[in-house]
Amino acid sequence: MRDTMKPCQHTLSDDVVYKDVVVVGNGPSGMVTSFVLAGNVPYLKDIPEDLPIDEMLRARLSNLPPGQSLYDADLLELAEGLEGRSQNPISLLMDNLLRPCADLGIQADSLIEWRYDVEKEIDHVVLGRGPPGGAWHTFPPQVRTLSPGAWLSLPPHTTDSAERLTASAVAEYCRRYVQACHLQRYFRCNVVVTSVTAAPPGTGAPCSPACPRSASYCVSGYDHKEGRGFRYACRRVVIAAGACDRPNVLPEHISHHALHQLAALEKAAQLNQQHPKSQSRCWWWVRGVSAADAVRLARASGLHVYHLHRTAADSLAKLPLLNYPDYNQVYKMMCDGASGNYTNYKSLPEHMIVEVTPLLSPQTTNTEEENKIRLKKVKLLNLVTNKTVELTVYIVAVLIGSKPDLFFLQTNFDLNTIEIKKCKCNEKKIDEKQCFLRNHWHYLKSVLGQSIQSCKSRYLNYTEINGNIDTKCALPDCNKRDTCTCNTKAERGLAVRECKCEIIPYSNLRREKNCQCQPTNPYSSGLGYGIDPKKPVDGRSNPVAIDKSTHEMFNFPGMYALGPLTADNFIRFIPGGALALVTHIHREMKSE
Known part of the structure; x- marks a missing residue:
């Protein structure tokens, strides 16, 4: 003091x-x-x-x-x-x-x-x-x-x-x-x-x-x-x-086509209303309080909702009717299931999503959020009858909670306990812009130090699904090498990656042999x-x-x-x- x-x-x-x-x-x-x-x-x-x-x-x-x-x-x-x-x-x-x-x-x-x-x-x-x-x-x-x-x-x-x-x-x-x-x-x-x-x-x-x-x-x-x-x-x-900071997501083949935040949904609703076909566009959500907010937002915008969920959300059932009539109304709609008759709303209990297939090509001039508002076919599986059903929708929104992003924390957790899988290297050409950045990578890394590694780990890490940890590698520019062994160990509490691939100097006329194995980021999840x-x-x-x-x-x-x-x-x-x-x-x- x-x-x-x-x-x-x-x-x-x-x-x-x-x-x-x-x-x-x-x-x-x-x-x-x-x-x-x-x-x-x-x-x-x-x-x-x-x-x-x-x-x-x-x-x-x-x-x-x-x-x-x-x-x-x-x-x-x-x-x-x-x-x-x-x-x-x-x-x-x-x-x-x-x-x-x-x-x-x-x-x-x-x-x-x-x-x-x-x-x-x-x-x-x-x-x-x-x-x-x-x-x-x-x-x-x-x-x-x-x-x-x-x-x-x-x-x-x-x-x-x-x-x-x-x-x-x-x-x-x-x-x-x-x-x-x-x-x-x-x-x-x-x-x-x-x-x-x-x-x-x-x-x-x-x-x-x-x-x-x-x-x-x-x-x-x-x-x-x-x-x-x-x-x-x-x-x-x-x-x-x-x-x-980080919304929970489904597997990449689904999450790549979905929105995960209420703010993104609100923006999508505004974009929908600017088009004459907006009344024919359909929405899909899962359960939870945030999903209930999304249902109300979409219906208020005149958009049709397909509400996909396993069972009616317990979190909504626990809210007193007197203080939360809006959430209780959504809960009742969920419980009524397919027998319910509600404007711009259809409940699909005991369903899970299997596949999302875009029916329109993305526009290079649009933002990522705008490209997600495209006509797509969604295949659903009924968990009771084991039958599949297909819906044609414009927007898929997945709202299943969120988790913290602790990528900035350095941990002394023993990374040797994390299993790092072998990865395959693919062949890909590199252009002049990529060569410039890569030639200066070590200089940039020396200037920003560990900050660069933390940011890189954060934005390149593979999706974590409902707390389950998986491993994926981005392996550009290898000369058709079958496999490369990537080992991750802990040095002074930091993740250190070793990749046994020969490195050839960058050149526009040659292909580089460079295996960049990206293990699951131990920092974003807060392991340890x-x-x-x-x-x-x-x-x-x-x-x-x-x-x-x-x-x-x-x-x-x-x-x-x-x-x-x-x-x-x-x-x-x-x-x-x-x-x-x-x-x-x-x-x-x-x-x-």
């Missing part, structure tokens, strides 16, 4: 900026973390006698000394025995204090008072791809939230709104939140983080805890607007990247970071493994995670993770 920090004259290289904490992600998780890091300290208010909070929690809170901040309390002890929709105890504790009795339908004032303390301020930066709000800016504006407005406010704000908000309203609130809380100086938007690596050994011992020589991590990336890279050295990293380190990170089935009392990642000292990465998939539970990690940081700084 500031009173323990001594003036430091040590500096890093000109292209490296030192921060005590770097937060990756500027959605609600990154925003509330920044608010707490900025010196805003939570204190407990007096608890009204008539407020029906958990009696054991009331007893434990009453034992806190008057005027003590929550930073000095045993948060895990206070949270003992609490139950709710989060598996993280401190998230439940903070939710009970910020929204007491919320699950009982009681609108009560917050039990937390926030006070600014300059001595508690920690120097940090929040990095995000777009404006503050993260994925909320990517959703169709009129899509409504599952949570009521009262559950979406971030500290220190409170509201008693019971209405569901539109995605555009939440996105706008996030913009205003950063300004209202005076956090602008901490936010750096429109940037992409490409790697988070261990900092190289320093040239000398740090003179104080705040000395740049004490940096444990190096965070690299590039700025969209400025068109240049950046590097931060820091002691601690907070991963608040959310879980919506989940509760089961051998499986991809998933916010529901395999969240990031953390110490529940601090939200610090296991085996990665100084690296924290919160929000959907730790299974806190509702905004209301995010402040608890921020409180846990900032409390831990303050205690470590005090002991140094």
Whole structure:
């Protein structure tokens, strides 16, 4: 903390900026973390006698000394025995204090008072791809939230709104939140983080805890607007990247012809309405809340929907009819199946897609999304009768959830446990442009270092289907070589690829013998970071493994995670993770 920090004259290289904490992600998780890091300290208010909070929690809170901040309390002890929709105890504790009795339908004032303390301020930066709000800016504006407005406010704000908000309203609130809380100086938007690596050994011992020589991590990336890279050295990293970056997809022969995001569907609906044949165009979806949003969006646009699903979605059935009449209507339509008589809608339960065949050639002048809005034949299999049926549609949309993209994390997971298959090399000519780029590849790689490898791994990795890992290689420019052996091993925690093929210098007059085996990318999936380190990170089935009392990642000292990465998939539970990690940081700084 500031009173323990001594003036430091040590500096890093000109292209490296030192921060005590770097937060990756500027959605609600990154925003509330920044608010707490900025010196805003939570204190407990007096608890009204008539407020029906958990009696054991009331007893434990009453034992806190008057005027003590929550930073000095045993948060895990206070949270003992609490139950709710989060598996993280401190998230439940903070939710009970910020929204007491919320699950009982009681609108009560917050039990937390926030006070600014300059001595508690920690120097940090929040990095995000777009404006503050993260994925909320990517959703169709009129899509409504599952949570009521009262559950979406971030500290220190409170509201008693019971209405569901539109995605555009939440996105706008996030913009205003950063300004209202005076956090602008901490936010750096429109940037992409490409790697988070261990900092190289320093040239000398740090003179104080705040000395740049004490940096444990190096965070690299590039700025969209400025068109240049950046590097931060820091002691601690907070991963608040959310879980919506990579949509789950079906096998490539299907996903290649499909749309996977609501925003892409909204754009497709607008393009459809611009054509006179739009009324004859048909849609296809699968189950889930997002699919229900898509069904409503398409029908509102006058487009016919074929709704393909295995069974009616349980997630829709659990929503109360009074608060969610829109989703309940879609659920009823799904349950009625083929016997239902609804305008522009037909339910196809117990069906699965087998094949998609385009009937029109793609236009070279169109974008990839526009080319996906083409007439195509879809073959479906009825799982009950084992018969196939064919439909002619214009758009195939697959909405089966999403997962985080952790390509920027470097892992010490033993990559030798991942099976790398042999791959075949094909023959292909190369042109002058390809030769120029390839001749300068080693120079570019030396300039950007590990960032290039991380980006390459991210964009060239083979599709992961429902958490199953497969391997595929892109092998251009080989002289009809039968096979080449590709081995992947771990060196200093990084994936190193060895390919036993002879390399011939690039030439327009010759064919090169070059086997480029691309193993499954171990970074995008977050292998090594989940509760089961051998499986991809998933916010529901395999969240990031953390110490529940601090939200610090296991085996990665100084690296924290919160929000959907730790299974806190509702905004209301995010402040608890921020409180846990900032409390831990303050205690470590005090002991140094």
